[in-house]
Amino acid sequence: MATRTSRRRLLRGLAAGLPALAAGGALAQVGVLKAHEKPKSNPLPGDPGEWRGQFFQQALAERANGSAVETPVKPSELPGTAAVGQDAPSAAPRAAAALSEKADLVRMQEELRRALQKPVDQRKWTMVIDLRKCIGCSACTVACKAENHLPPGVVYRPVIEEETGTYPNVTRRFLPRPCMQCDDPPCVSVCPVGATSKRPDGIVVVDYNACIGCRYCITACPYGARYFDFGENYTDGTPRKEPYEEAPSPEYGREWKRDRGKSPVGNVRKCQFCLHRLNAGMLPACVTTCVGAATYFGDKNDPDSFVNELITSGRAIRLKEEMGTDPKVYYLV
Amino acid sequence: MRVAGARRQTMVPMVLALLWVVALAAGAVGVVQRLMTGHELSGYTSTIPWGLWVAAYVYLIGLSAGAFLLSTLIYVFGVRRLEPVGKLALFTALVCLLAALLAIWMDLGHMGRFYEVYTRGNPRSMMAWMVWLYTAYSVLLVAELWFALRGDLLARSAQPGFRGRLAASLLGRFGEAFAPSRGTAGDPDYDATADLRVVRVLGAVGVPLAIAFHGGVGALFGVVGARGFWNAPLYPLMFLVGALVSGGGLLTFIVAFFWPERDGERHRDVVSLLGRITLGLLALYALMVWAEYSITLYAAIPASSRPLYQVLGGPYPWVFWVFQVLLGTLVPAVILLARPRSVGWVGTAAFLVAASFLATRLNIVIPGLVEPQLPGLDRAYIDSRLTYQYFPSVMEWLVLIFVAAVATGLFYAGFRGLPLVVGRKEVSS
Numbered sequence: 001m002a003t004r005t006s007r008r009r010l011l012r013g014l015a016a017g018l019p020a021l022a023a024g025g026a027l028a029q030v031g032v033l034k035a036h037e038k039p040k041s042n043p044l045p046g047d048p049g050e051w052r053g054q055f056f057q058q059a060l061a062e063r064a065n066g067s068a069v070e071t072p073v074k075p076s077e078l079p080g081t082a083a084v085g086q087d088a089p090s091a092a093p094r095a096a097a098a099l100s101e102k103a104d105l106v107r108m109q110e111e112l113r114r115a116l117q118k119p120v121d122q123r124k125w126t127m128v129i130d131l132r133k134c135i136g137c138s139a140c141t142v143a144c145k146a147e148n149h150l151p152p153g154v155v156y157r158p159v160i161e162e163e164t165g166t167y168p169n170v171t172r173r174f175l176p177r178p179c180m181q182c183d184d185p186p187c188v189s190v191c192p193v194g195a196t197s198k199r200p201d202g203i204v205v206v207d208y209n210a211c212i213g214c215r216y217c218i219t220a221c222p223y224g225a226r227y228f229d230f231g232e233n234y235t236d237g238t239p240r241k242e243p244y245e246e247a248p249s250p251e252y253g254r255e256w257k258r259d260r261g262k263s264p265v266g267n268v269r270k271c272q273f274c275l276h277r278l279n280a281g282m283l284p285a286c287v288t289t290c291v292g293a294a295t296y297f298g299d300k301n302d303p304d305s306f307v308n309e310l311i312t313s314g315r316a317i318r319l320k321e322e323m324g325t326d327p328k329v330y331y332l333v
Numbered sequence: 334m335r336v337a338g339a340r341r342q343t344m345v346p347m348v349l350a351l352l353w354v355v356a357l358a359a360g361a362v363g364v365v366q367r368l369m370t371g372h373e374l375s376g377y378t379s380t381i382p383w384g385l386w387v388a389a390y391v392y393l394i395g396l397s398a399g400a401f402l403l404s405t406l407i408y409v410f411g412v413r414r415l416e417p418v419g420k421l422a423l424f425t426a427l428v429c430l431l432a433a434l435l436a437i438w439m440d441l442g443h444m445g446r447f448y449e450v451y452t453r454g455n456p457r458s459m460m461a462w463m464v465w466l467y468t469a470y471s472v473l474l475v476a477e478l479w480f481a482l483r484g485d486l487l488a489r490s491a492q493p494g495f496r497g498r499l500a501a502s503l504l505g506r507f508g509e510a511f512a513p514s515r516g517t518a519g520d521p522d523y524d525a526t527a528d529l530r531v532v533r534v535l536g537a538v539g540v541p542l543a544i545a546f547h548g549g550v551g552a553l554f555g556v557v558g559a560r561g562f563w564n565a566p567l568y569p570l571m572f573l574v575g576a577l578v579s580g581g582g583l584l585t586f587i588v589a590f591f592w593p594e595r596d597g598e599r600h601r602d603v604v605s606l607l608g609r610i611t612l613g614l615l616a617l618y619a620l621m622v623w624a625e626y627s628i629t630l631y632a633a634i635p636a637s638s639r640p641l642y643q644v645l646g647g648p649y650p651w652v653f654w655v656f657q658v659l660l661g662t663l664v665p666a667v668i669l670l671a672r673p674r675s676v677g678w679v680g681t682a683a684f685l686v687a688a689s690f691l692a693t694r695l696n697i698v699i700p701g702l703v704e705p706q707l708p709g710l711d712r713a714y715i716d717s718r719l720t721y722q723y724f725p726s727v728m729e730w731l732v733l734i735f736v737a738a739v740a741t742g743l744f745y746a747g748f749r750g751l752p753l754v755v756g757r758k759e760v761s762s
Contacts, residue, residue: 141714153379153718160709177707186559192460193449212449213442215382216460222559224706227379228442230718231371260371266442319707323558 105288107306108298113281115299121200125273126300127284128310129176130332133294136161136174140286140295144178147274147285149249151258152234154227156271157286176295178286179204179225179271180319180327187217187226196268202328203273208256208263217268222323229258231265250276273297300328357738363731367439376726378718380711381702385695385725386440389733391550392579392694393433393740394467395572396687398547399580401426401474401539403610408481408529408536414606417599418588420485420753423478425584428747430471432740439732459553466546473542477535479503484525485752499750547576554697561636562629562701571621575693578618581611582665582686589680593754601676608679611686612669619662640700647703648722652692661689699723 115123136159144150144157160175185204188196195210196217218226233245248255249264253276256264274284282288287297298307307330310316316330366374377384404422406412438444451468454461483504490501551572554563585607592600629637644653665682672678703721705711711721725733747753 153716155714155716155719158710158713160707160713162709175707175709177710177713186557189455189457190460190557191455192458192464193446193453194455194458195449210446210449210453211443212446214440214460215442216458216553218379218382219702220557220559222706224380224710228372228382228718230375230379231373232718263443266371268442 104293104296104306105283108283108287108296109281111298111302111305112278112283115302115305116278116281118299118301122301123201124300124328125181125201125203125278126298126307126311126328126330127178127181127273127287128296128307128316128330128332130292130294130296130310131173131175132332133292134159134174134176134290135292135294136172137291139289139291140176143285143289144271144274147277148251149244149247149256149258150269151229151245152232154229154269156225156227156269175331176286177223177225177319178273178329180223180325180329181273183326183328184324186220186222186323186325190216190220192216203275204270205252205272205275206268206270208252208267211263211267213266213268215268222320222325223327226268226270229264229267229269231258231260233258252276253279353738353741356734357742360731360733360735360738363728363733364439364735366728367732372442374726374728376724376729378720378723380705380719380721381699381723383440383698383702384723385729385733386436388691388694388698389736390433390437390440391572391698392691393429393436393736394550395547395576395690395694396580396583397426397429397433397576398543398573399576399578400429400584401470401543401580402577403581403584405536405540405543408477408532409540415603417603417754418584418607420478420481420751421587421591421748422584423474423481424747424751424753425587425744426580427471427474427478428740428744429580429583430467430474431743432736434467435739436733436736439736459549459556463546463549463553466542466549470539470542470546473535473539477532477539480528480531480535482752483528489752496750500752503751544573548573554701557701559706560701561634562640562704563697564637565625567621567625571618571625574614574618574621575690578611578614579687579690579693581607581614582683582690585611585683586680586687589676589683591748591754595676601674604676604679605674608669608673608683611683612666615662615666615669615686636704639704643703644696644700647700649724653696656689656692657696660685661692662686 115125138159141155141157141159145155148156150156157176157178160177162173162175164171164173181202181204183198183202185196185198188198188204191211192214193210193212195207195212196204197207198204213228215228218228233241235241235245245258248257250256251264251269251272258265274282274286277284283297284295287295296307296310298305300307300311302308310332311330313332315332317333318327318330320327375384400422403415404419404426407415407419407422438447441447450461450464454465456462486500486504490497490504492500548569551569554560555565555568557563585604588600588607589595589604592603594600626641629641632638644650665685668678668682668685703723705721711719
């Protein structure tokens with residue numbers, strides 16, 4: 001209930017702010033950034049809201065590759081976000097919770113940026129999922145599908161649902177299941193051509209241009225987190241493909257246009273913590289989309305990181321610890 | 334009466350030839366579908382990523398290893414009674430290997446990248462080792478077969494007609510340059526002893542190689558810790574024994590029905606001996622299956638035992654009970670015990686053993702994949718490619734029929750064109 005009310009407030013604020021933006025006031029204030037222009041301001045100014053806006057500008061501009069990109073609204077301009085980084089005003093506790101969620105995102109964003117300034121081998125990307133906050137909406141699943149342009153049958157982050165008890169005493173629990181990015185990944189050693197590997201920052205990746213599509217790694221993953229791209233499309237059986245199916249996937253920082261016989265069709269695919277977004281300074285799509293703010297992301301090698309705080313909270317568990325795979329996805333129970 | 338018999342003698346090959354042509358044509362349709370549409374028409378999924386073709390590959394490569402290891406009984410371990418089937422065993426091993434490679438090649442997501450296993454192979458992967466080992470094995474097999482055939486090819490190369498020309502071309506310059514003996518076509522002083530020595534050495538090298546590569550296929554499954562059903566140290570040994578059972582069965586069947594002089598006592602002796610070897614191996618394999626099943630079911634650890642319950646009573650229990658147990662074990666065992674000296678019965682029993690072993694391989698490959706890796710994963714996202722049900726699609730069956738037709742055609746061509754069943758004077762007793 002608390003979340004719903006605070007979200008309503010936020011939406012009301014957005015509705016109030018957008019006409020002003022359309023009128024050009026805000027655009028004139030923050031400017032319109034062309035892709036070839038670099039942001040002039042300090043990359044890490046004092047106000048996290050401000051730098052986040054600029055950072056997104058830069059990242060979006062990089063991805064747009066030549067097309068003009070409008071800057072998003074500065075978070076600090078949105079009602080309800082003014083208190084980010086400051087003490088919460090003496091409002092109702094529900095509003096404070098909403099602010100806290102936003103502050104979490106901003107903090108993770110800041111930590112991400114801090115981690116990116118370190119050499120890649122000194123980062124250890126880690127995800128924490130709070131199962132008490134997950135509402136099972138599957139927004140992360142959909143966001144992941146949209147972000148990575150995933151075809152039918154390829155789902156990097158399904159949400160497992162469990163129902164216990166009998167009516168009226170019924171409980172439902174939800175467990176999002178991304179790739180665990182194991183520190184000792186069984187999928188890597190079985191690959192006959194070394195097409196799948198663990199990066200220095202711990203993310204397990206697939207070299208689409210090397211993968212022969214033998215699917216041995218799928219059998220070796222203890223979490224069922226690998227998928228084969230069979231080359232199917234959502235519009236199979238209809239006169240033509242939809243534009244969203246023609247658009248290339250941005251995975252691994254490249255443009256992968258799906259076509260019969262060409263990678264990633266015929267490859268094994270998996271979650272890679274949205275590596276292309278990380279490299280652009282953005283959090284994984286599932287983290288920013290999470291309605292319940294249940295997914296956290298950061299650098300475990302950073303002792304002050306949010307994820308480290310959560311992992312050491314005493315609530316953290318990992319799946320199939322007995323397999324010795326040392327997953328980098330933690331669940332708070 | 335004699336006319337009817339003669340008509341039957343010409344009708345049977347005609348019908349078989351027609352069947353073969355139909356199988357090849359139908360299979361070719363499947364291959365074209367596979368090449369044109371990739372994996373879109375397949376029945377396997379992301380959750381059961383290996384299906385009929387992988388099982389067929391394991392089956393065929395087992396037949397190859399089994400036939401080869403039986404050939405070493407003759408060339409390495411000196412079981413002279415089996416001498417006449419030595420070359421046939423080697424050739425069978427070669428054909429089965431080629432068919433296995435064709436089946437697994439079709440299974441790859443990117444068929445054009447198979448060479449990467451050589452150019453950028455991962456030495457930590459059992460699959461890479463398997464490929465390297467069977468590459469070495471295939472080279473060895475061709476060389477051994479060539480040296481085993483060389484004497485007969487020399488003799489045949491002097492004959493007119495296609496067979497003579499084929500023999501001469503197979504000998505080629507390579508034969509003259511690298512053969513240990515100095516015999517050439519038509520040379521009356523040709524001595525097979527040196528060739529046989531080479532065959533013996535190659536066979537001796539081949540024994541550990543065949544054990545390594547087919548044990549390696551077992552290890553390929555056994556090392557997958559994520560699959561409780563596969564993750565058994567017994568697997569490499571079971572695969573080896575399974576290879577010997579199926580390879581022995583196939584060889585017995587071939588010798589029983591394709592031998593040129595099928596009514597002699599010597600033929601009966603050879604078939605009977607091969608039948609007894611097959612029976613012994615069948616009993617050993619049944620014991621291993623019992624060990625695996627009984628211990629797993631008794632321990633009742635879900636990751637291992639649930640797939641077994643799927644085998645025994647899942648959606649396709651007939652694969653186990655009808656093909657593996659009844660037609661693959663009980664019926665042939667009874668026949669081999671009751672009619673050990675009947676060429677026809679032993680050949681039939683051996684055929685049952687060899688053919689139904691595909692069911693045994695399916696019961697290894699598929700059940701290991703039918704259990705969700707995490708409880709509830711099967712219901713987390715509903716999609717036809719994420720289902721834990723598998724039955725091979727029409728395209729998969731057609732491709733398998735194509736592989737079988739190609740293998741049969743290759744075998745028949747070799748059987749007719751090469752001196753595989755001509756006993757050499759030097760070695761025949």
